[in-house]
Structures are given as structure tokens and as C-alpha cells.
Amino acid sequence: MTMTMDVRPAALAPxxxxxxxxxxxxxxxxxxxxxxxxxxxxxxxxxxxxLRDDFGLAYLNNLTCVDRPDRFDVxxxxxxxxxxxxxxxxxxxxxxxxxxxxxxxxxxxxxxQEREVYDMFGVRFAGHPNLRRILMWDGFAGxxxxxxWKEAYFEGAQKPFNSRWPDGAFFFGEEKLTEWxxxxxxxxxxxxxxxxxxxxDNTVMVLDAEDLKHAPDIGSERLIVNMGPQHPSTxxxxxxxxxxxxxxxxxxxxxxxxxxxxxxKIGERNLWLANMPYTDRLDYxxxxxxxxxxxxxxxxxMGIEVPDRAEHIRIILAELNxxxxxxxxxxxxxxxxxxxxxxxxxxxxxxxxxxxxLEMTTGSRLMCNYMRFGGxxxxxxxxxxxxxxxxxxxxxxxxxxxxxxxxxxxxIVDTRMRGVGVLPAEQAIGYSASGPVLRGSGVPYDVRKAxxxxxxxxxxxDVVSYPEGDIYARYMVRLGEMRESxxxxxxxxxxxxxxxxxxxxxxxxxxxxxGEAYGRVENPRGELGYYCVSDGKANPYRYHVRSxxxxxxxxxxEMTKGHKVADTVAILGSIxxxxxxxxx
Amino acid sequence: xxxTPRSPFQTPTVDPDVMAAWSTYVERFENDPDFILSQVxxxxxxxxxxxxxxxxxxxxxxxxxxxxxxxxxxLACCAIEMIATAAGRYDIDRFxxxxxxxxxxxxxxxxxxxxxxxxxxxxxxxxxxxxxEPRYMLSMGACATGGGPFKEGYNVxxxxxxxxxxxxxxxxxxxxxxxxxxxxxxxxxxxDGQSVRDVSWYRRGPVEExxxxxxxxxxxDLRQLPDIRARAGMxxxxxxxxxxxxxxxxxxxxxxxxxxxxxxxxxxxAAGKL
Numbered sequence: 001m002t003m004t005m006d007v008r009p010a011a012l013a014p015x016x017x018x019x020x021x022x023x024x025x026x027x028x029x030x031x032x033x034x035x036x037x038x039x040x041x042x043x044x045x046x047x048x049x050x051l052r053d054d055f056g057l058a059y060l061n062n063l064t065c066v067d068r069p070d071r072f073d074v075x076x077x078x079x080x081x082x083x084x085x086x087x088x089x090x091x092x093x094x095x096x097x098x099x100x101x102x103x104x105x106x107x108x109x110x111x112x113q114e115r116e117v118y119d120m121f122g123v124r125f126a127g128h129p130n131l132r133r134i135l136m137w138d139g140f141a142g143x144x145x146x147x148x149w150k151e152a153y154f155e156g157a158q159k160p161f162n163s164r165w166p167d168g169a170f171f172f173g174e175e176k177l178t179e180w181x182x183x184x185x186x187x188x189x190x191x192x193x194x195x196x197x198x199x200x201d202n203t204v205m206v207l208d209a210e211d212l213k214h215a216p217d218i219g220s221e222r223l224i225v226n227m228g229p230q231h232p233s234t235x236x237x238x239x240x241x242x243x244x245x246x247x248x249x250x251x252x253x254x255x256x257x258x259x260x261x262x263x264x265k266i267g268e269r270n271l272w273l274a275n276m277p278y279t280d281r282l283d284y285x286x287x288x289x290x291x292x293x294x295x296x297x298x299x300x301x302m303g304i305e306v307p308d309r310a311e312h313i314r315i316i317l318a319e320l321n322x323x324x325x326x327x328x329x330x331x332x333x334x335x336x337x338x339x340x341x342x343x344x345x346x347x348x349x350x351x352x353x354x355x356x357x358l359e360m361t362t363g364s365r366l367m368c369n370y371m372r373f374g375g376x377x378x379x380x381x382x383x384x385x386x387x388x389x390x391x392x393x394x395x396x397x398x399x400x401x402x403x404x405x406x407x408x409x410x411x412i413v414d415t416r417m418r419g420v421g422v423l424p425a426e427q428a429i430g431y432s433a434s435g436p437v438l439r440g441s442g443v444p445y446d447v448r449k450a451x452x453x454x455x456x457x458x459x460x461x462d463v464v465s466y467p468e469g470d471i472y473a474r475y476m477v478r479l480g481e482m483r484e485s486x487x488x489x490x491x492x493x494x495x496x497x498x499x500x501x502x503x504x505x506x507x508x509x510x511x512x513x514x515g516e517a518y519g520r521v522e523n524p525r526g527e528l529g530y531y532c533v534s535d536g537k538a539n540p541y542r543y544h545v546r547s548x549x550x551x552x553x554x555x556x557x558e559m560t561k562g563h564k565v566a567d568t569v570a571i572l573g574s575i576x577x578x579x580x581x582x583x584x
Numbered sequence: 585x586x587x588t589p590r591s592p593f594q595t596p597t598v599d600p601d602v603m604a605a606w607s608t609y610v611e612r613f614e615n616d617p618d619f620i621l622s623q624v625x626x627x628x629x630x631x632x633x634x635x636x637x638x639x640x641x642x643x644x645x646x647x648x649x650x651x652x653x654x655x656x657x658x659l660a661c662c663a664i665e666m667i668a669t670a671a672g673r674y675d676i677d678r679f680x681x682x683x684x685x686x687x688x689x690x691x692x693x694x695x696x697x698x699x700x701x702x703x704x705x706x707x708x709x710x711x712x713x714x715x716x717e718p719r720y721m722l723s724m725g726a727c728a729t730g731g732g733p734f735k736e737g738y739n740v741x742x743x744x745x746x747x748x749x750x751x752x753x754x755x756x757x758x759x760x761x762x763x764x765x766x767x768x769x770x771x772x773x774x775x776d777g778q779s780v781r782d783v784s785w786y787r788r789g790p791v792e793e794x795x796x797x798x799x800x801x802x803x804x805d806l807r808q809l810p811d812i813r814a815r816a817g818m819x820x821x822x823x824x825x826x827x828x829x830x831x832x833x834x835x836x837x838x839x840x841x842x843x844x845x846x847x848x849x850x851x852x853x854a855a856g857k858l
């Protein structure tokens with residue numbers, strides 16, 4: 001079933017929301033220079049509840065923090081499901097004792113994001129149900145995204161460094177410079193006493209011992225099972241801690257951070273453009289979308305227009321990328337439910353051909369580093385168009401139909417997918433789920449329609465949505481989206497204009513004016529957002545990635561409760577996480 | 585021999601000429617001792633022990649190189665290319681390494697395919713300790729080799745070789761499937777050069793186990809514990825003393841390094857970085 005969402009402007013534009021909120025809470029709310037609501041800490045929950053219930057901001061896009069010289073700004077972005085740009089809400093916290101009321105009671109999707117802010121900045125959220133570190137481990141010294149926290153390899157606050165090699169000669173000084181000869185940094189006077197006696201597995205139980213009470217149903221005790229981080233079904237280094245009653249899941253907590261590679265800290269030291277190749281490595285199955293999101297955000301701040309041809313090239317590559325990503329996601333889901341590697345072989349065959357197109361255009365199969373602020377790096381090669389045309393008119397439609405006919409009606413798919421892992425629409429919105437997880441719950445929300453970027457509004461295509469909310473619905477959404485993507489690429493290839501591929505003024509070093517922006521794109525796995533703050537210098541002052549996989553995992557526990565252990569594997573597969581993006 | 589083709593189901597008839605030759609042979613064998621000796625020399629090879637081991641090595645290594653079972657162990661982006669290598673187009677199974685095992689106890693080769701983070705190192709070391717000998721380590725990509733683009737991150741280890749010895753490094757970010765295949769072929773050549781006489785797993789003594797690092801205030805390599813304790817008691821680093829000691833000991837290179845370090849430290853202090 002395909003539902004078309006009518007493209008309405010938001011019930012209220014962000015400026016209207018700001019004005020009305022200010023009128024309603026005259027003491028607690030002010031509006032800052034960037035149009036964000038600055039809310040008094042004590043009134044946050046009242047204001048947020050009013051924003052959600054009366055102003056229609058039901059969906060929390062993003063929650064992060066900015067370390068200012070005199071305060072911490074906790075930043076929320078919330079938007080209406082009717083479409084339109086998100087509204088920014090800011091709450092200031094003290095430097096000495098940063099405490100902010102937790103927004104989990106208003107938007108359940110704030111749960112993991114608040115834990116991340118606590119982990120990275122040390123801002124505590126009063127009333128949070130489980131405020132623990134999420135990406136680093138318990139006991140790690142310091143809060144790494146604070147500006148005064150220094151990395152082990154810290155050579156300068158920002159790149160480029162003054163001189164890597166004093167006296168013109170180089171030696172590998174990093175190991176010697178850091179105190180312990182490796183890139184570890186211990187607090188002063190740390191003696192590592194008792195380390196040998198530490199628990200051998202270093203695993204921090206995130207579940208309460210309360211959960212291990214006697215299980216009345218089967219007359220036995222409850223059991224904690226750790227799945228991962230090395231497990232064939234977890235799609236990478238990801239851990240799930242399950243509380244089991246027999247074989248039924250009573251509770252599930254995702255444990256992550258095993259692939260946390262400090263994207264944001266490194267991003268704040270890099271030059272603006274130098275972050276582009278790093279974005280490739282976020283969701284490494286859908287690279288072009290990542291780059292587009294970052295380019296979009298910075299273009300917003302710089303006010304650059306992108307020429308028509310570049311927009312077309314971007315849309316063609318991004319949608320081809322979405323197709324190959326869904327090929328991968330769908331067949332990996334089949335892997336998890338028992339159709340081991342046979343569908344994958346078929347899907348990877350098609351995927352390789354799309355990767356060939358990416359390689360001939362950008363020079364790399366996976367890490368494309370193709371977009372620039374204001375356009376793209378290279379024009380399409382001559383061989384691109386004939387190959388792309390045969391692909392989107394002939395080969396890919398047949399491949400998708402073939403996959404559909406082989407898989408969709410099969411017994412495995414029916415019995416393992418239908419009615420498993422149901423996420424109702426209200427919960428999906430509350431948990432800030434996005435992408436196929438949200439649309440599989442019957443919410444036809446797609447950033448490409450809700451807040452069109454690029455030139456998506458010029459093409460004729462539909463948002464695919466299924467109402468069941470189970471694994472089957474998510475699977476069908478992915479299949480449908482592949483066909484819609486094909487429609488978009490076909491139209492874009494037909495209309496591809498000539499002209500320049502880069503807009504804006506040519507500059508060796510990009511200067512981004514002071515300001516901030518939240519840009520978002522619809523990636524195959526959901527809404528990928530970038531929140532950038534510039535202080536006019538060569539580096540971003542704050543660079544935050546709103547990762548769809550990370551936030552979709554908030555609902556994982558809710559979806560798996562009451563199902564069997566084997567179903568958790570399938571449910572995780574239906575969220576289709578990519579660990580590079582979950583942990584960043 | 586008759587000209588009519590014989591049915592395969594018929595009992596073969598014995599050629600009388602062959603029977604005659606056979607009885608002559610048996611007769612000579614029974615009566616002539618010189619003939620017996622000449623026959624034994626034809627069938628038995630007399631050689632040195634080294635050559636025998638060399639021939640055994642060839643068979644032994646051929647068997648191992650042709651069936652390397654990798655551990656199904658994906659860390660990051662490189663794992664995607666590793667899966668692509670295992671799929672139809674590149675087909676790593678052509679080299680006998682297509683059977684990815686989910687358990688380290690059944691695996692011969694660990695492909696570290698991605699960024700090694702501090703939080704993940706204890707698990708990787710434990711997996712490595714669980715793998716039986718003979719085992720090999722292939723470091724796939726820039727991150728696993730030396731930290732790669734994320735080297736400066738606070739949760740990133742500068743290469744898996746800080747903890748586990750590596751047999752083959754494959755460069756690239758990520759390496760293409762062809763590069764991974766080349767890495768595998770390189771490993772096979774390395775296996776070809778090994779000999780049963782000096783491989784570590786047939787020697788006396790316990791198998792060397794790598795201490796599992798501990799997550800404390802930061803990642804703690806247990807081999808560094810004495811160093812950490814000693815330094816925690818010290819007021820600060822003394823590169824000047826190091827330089828003097830190295831010069832007194834006659835180690836010019838170490839002295840030059842330490843002198844550079846003094847300059848480096850002064851600059852870093854002046855810039856407020858230390």
C-alpha cells in the first residue's frame with residue numbers, strides 16, 4: 001500500500017511557534033538571534049509539554065549540547081509531523097554544576113540522546129530513568145566533548161597545527177609526548193591500583209538486579225544473556241543485554257560504544273571541508289547521503305546556491321545509493337531470519353554494479369568524498385549515462401521484482417516477520433524513530449517531502465508507508481522505496497541539464513560565517529541531521545551528528561518485549577543499524 | 585586379445601603372455617638375492633632427514649594454506665568490503681578462505697576489519713586468545729594498521745599491533761576486495777615459508793597468552809602497569825636526564841631523540857599545551 005502525503009506547510013512556522021510560546025510563557029521564554037527559543041531551566045518541562053501538545057511539535061529530532069565559555073547550552077530540535085523546519089529550543093546549564101530537567105517524560109526519544117550528552121559533556125538530567133554513560137565505559141575519566149578536555153594525542157586546539165615537526169626534521173613524537181607512551185591519558189597521580197582485580201570481562205551490567213527476581217511463570221530464575229559485541233547477528237560490534245524468562249524476553253538494553261571513534265571531537269578540530277571524508281565513514285553503506293547532509297547544513301550557513309546540474313548529480317547518486325543500501329538492508333534482514341546468505345549473493349551482485357557507477361564517478365567504491373560546499377567535486381564521466389540508463393530502466397527494476405517475487409510470499413518471511421516487533425504509530429513518533437521504522441508504523445513522514453531539500457519537490461514520487469508496524473511493514477517499505485528511488489533517478493537522468501557543477505565563490509579555505517544551523521536529509525536509515533555551530537573560525541565550534549540508527553535503537557527494548565530470543569535478532573535486523581553511525 | 589569389444593560386466597580373461605612373465609618374475613625373486621636388493625633400491629628412497637621434513641612441510645603447508653578459515657568478525661567499514669570479497673564477484677572461496685566461522689575456536693585467521701577502539705580491545709584480545717594455534721592475524725585497512733583517519737580520537741587505539749602481533753597488513757581506507765585478496769595471497773606465501781620444525785605451536789612451553797587489557801580511567805595495558813605506577817610516583821618526565829643518560833651510555837641516536845624531546849616540551853609548554 002502506498003500512501004501519498006500531501007505537502008502542507010507546518011501548522012505553525014518556527015517563527016510563529018516562537019512568538020506564541022513567548023506570549024504564553026513571557027517570563028520563561030526568550031528568542032535568540034538564530035530564532036531559537038531560549039527556555040528557563042525550571043520551566044523546561046512545562047514549555048516542552050505545551051510545545052508538544054498545543055503547538056504540534058510532537059517529534060523530537062535532535063538533542064545535543066554546546067559547550068560555551070560561560071555555560072552549557074542544551075539544544076533541542078523538535079518539529080511537527082505535518083512538515084516544516086524544526087524549531088530549536090535551548091536551555092542553559094551552569095558550568096560548575098550542570099543540571100537540566102530530563103525531557104524523557106515529554107519526548108521518550110530523548111532517552112539515549114540525554115545519556116549521550118551526559119557521557120560527552122557531564123550535563124546531568126534530573127529525572128532521567130537510567131542516566132549512565134552510553135558510548136564510553138563507566139569509570140572513564142572526564143567528559144571528552146568539553147572544550148577544556150584534552151585528547152591524548154592533543155597537539156593543538158584546531159587544525160592546521162603550527163608545526164608538526166619542529167626544526168624541520170620529524171620524529172614520531174606523539175608516543176613520547178603523551179604521558180604513557182600510548183594514546184591513553186590517565187588523570188594526574190593515577191596509580192591504577194586494583195586494576196588486576198577488576199572483573200575479567202569489563203562488562204558493565206546496565207540492567208537492574210531487580211529484574212533477576214524469581215520468574216513465576218516457569219518456576220525458575222530469570223537469566224541475563226549478553227549478545228555481542230562479537231555475534232554474527234548484531235551487524236557489527238553491538239551488544240544486547242537480555243533478561244529472559246525461559247525463552248521470552250522480559251527486558252532488553254542495547255549497549256553501544258564499541259565503534260565510538262570520536263567523530264564529533266575530531267570534527268571540531270578539522271577544517272570545515274576536511275570533515276567531508278569523515279562523514280563517509282558514518283553510515284558506510286549510504287555514503288552520498290551523509291555527505292549531502294553535511295554539505296546541505298554548511299551551505300545553509302554560508303548561503304551558497306547549488307547549480308542545477310550539481311543538484312541533479314547529487315540526487316541521482318543519492319538515490320542509487322539508497323537502492324544499494326536497501327538491497328543490503330533487506331537481504332541482511334533475510335540473513336537474520338534464516339535465509340542465510342543466498343538472497344545476499346543476489347543482492348550484492350546488483351550492489352556491485354551500483355558501486356561501479358560510484359567508483360567511475362567519484363573514484364572510490366565506498367568512501368566517495370564527492371560533495372563540496374556548493375556542488376560536487378567532479379562531473380559525471382562519459383560512460384556514466386549509458387550504464388546508469390540500462391541500470392535504472394532495465395536491470396534494477398527486474399532485480400527488485402525478482403527479489404520481491406522470491407522473498408515476499410515465502411513462508412520464512414511470512415512466519416518470521418508478520419506481527420513481530422510491532423511499534424504503534426504514537427510510540428514510533430514518541431521514540432523519535434525515523435526512516436523505514438517510522439514509515440513502517442503507518443506514519444508517512446519523509447524529510448524529502450516534509451522539508452524538501454535539493455530538488456526533490458520537482459519530481460513525481462510517493463512516500464511509501466505501511467500501517468502494520470511490524471518487521472514485515474519495514475521490509476515492504478524498503479522494497480517500495482527502492483522502486484520510488486528508481487522513479488526519481490529515471491526522471492533526474494531524463495532532465496539532467498548542462499552547466500557548472502560548483503556554485504559559490506572559489507576559495508581555498510572555506511570561511512563559514514558565525515551562526516548555527518540544523519540540516520537534515522532522509523538517509524536510507526532515517527533522518528540524518530547535522531547540527532553545526534560556527535564562531536567564524538576555520539573549524540566548526542560544534543559539530544553534532546543526529547544519527548538515525550542510534551535514535552531508532554531507543555525503541556528496540558519496547559519492540560522486543562514479550563518476543564523470543566530469535567525474534568530479537570530479526571527485530572534488530574529490521575531496524576537495520578550501521579554501527580559506524582550508531583556510535584559515531 | 586579378441587577384436588570384439590568386451591562388456592564391462594564380463595570377467596576379464598587373463599592374457600597368457602602376462603601370466604608367463606609373472607611366473608618368471610616370481611621365480612627370479614625367490615632364487616636370486618641380488619635381484620631382491622635391486623628391486624628394494626628401486627622402491628625405497630634413501631635421503632637425509634632435512635629433505636624428508638622439507639617434503640613434509642610442503643604437504644603440511646599446502647593443506648593449511650588451502651583452507652584458511654577466517655573468523656566472521658566485522659568491526660567497521662572494512663567489514664563491508666570483507667563481505668563483498670566473500671560474495672560472488674570476488675569470491676574469496678577461490679583461495680580456500682570462504683568459510684567464515686562464528687566462533688574463534690574454529691578459526692585460523694582473524695581479519696581485523698576496522699577501527700580498533702579502546703572499548704573493543706579487551707574483546708578482541710580475548711577472541712584472539714581463544715583462537716587455537718596455528719592462527720594468523722591480518723590487519724585490514726588504515727585504522728587497524730595504525731589508527732587511520734581516527735588515530736587522534738580519544739577512544740581509538742593506534743593499530744591492533746599495539747596488542748596483538750600482526751602477520752599481514754593491508755593498506756587502504758577501506759582496502760578494495762582485490763587488496764584484501766592480495767593480503768590473503770601474501771599470507772599464503774608466508775604460510776608456505778613455515779616449517780614444522782620451528783613453528784611455535786609444536787615447541788615445548790606454554791602458549792603465550794596476551795593479557796586482556798582493562799578499562800579503567802583509560803585503557804590500561806596490563807604490561808604497562810609497572811610503568812604507570814612508577815610514573816605516578818614521579819614528579820614529572822625528565823627528558824633532560826634521559827638525554828644525559830643516553831649520551832653517557834654512548835647511544836647517539838637516543839640522545840638526539842631526547843634532545844628533540846626537550847625542545848618539543850619547551851615549545852609545548854610555551855604554547856600552554858602541557
